[in-house]
Amino acid sequence: MTLQNDHYTYRVTWSPEDEEYIGLCAEFPSLSWLAESPESALKGIRRTVELVIKDMKNNDEKIPLPIASKNYSGKFMVRVPPKVHRNLAIQAAESGVSINRLVSSRLSH
Incomplete structure (x- = not known):
């Protein structure tokens, strides 16, 4: 099964501490992306997840399944x-x- 980063569970919320929007991915809780707009935060976290998945593949690490793909x-x-x-x-x-x-x-x- 080929995993695609757009099948993951993303959320964008306002961060009062950072005074920016923060993009998050439920399957990769250690990752986040700050941006001035919600659209940029989503784009940033999706790109970050994509890069992390590529790195994990290169290192033969187990890649988390998207929540939506689980039964x-x-x-x-x-x-x-x-x-x-x-x-x-x-x-x-x-x-x-x-x-x-x-x-x-x-x-x-």
């Missing part, structure tokens, strides 16, 4: 304190739904 089961386990578990069970029962449905609803908001 998700819809399941994950979360451990909570017993008191929280009990309160969730009470709230779910009072709402007439399962704990799973209650927590899923809350996470999706």
Whole structure:
């Protein structure tokens, strides 16, 4: 499978500390790009990721898969304190739904 840098998860946000826009890539959390405009920040981080991928290929390093290319089961386990578990069970029962449905609803908001 050939990875392309435009399949990664990019985000541009304002950085109050730097007083510039910052381009970020979720799959490469150590990378960022500062620019005066959101468009330039996105262009910069995409180019940075492209260069890093080329370097990683040259060094036979494992390249992260884009989040969008991964398959998700819809399941994950979360451990909570017993008191929280009990309160969730009470709230779910009072709402007439399962704990799973209650927590899923809350996470999706």
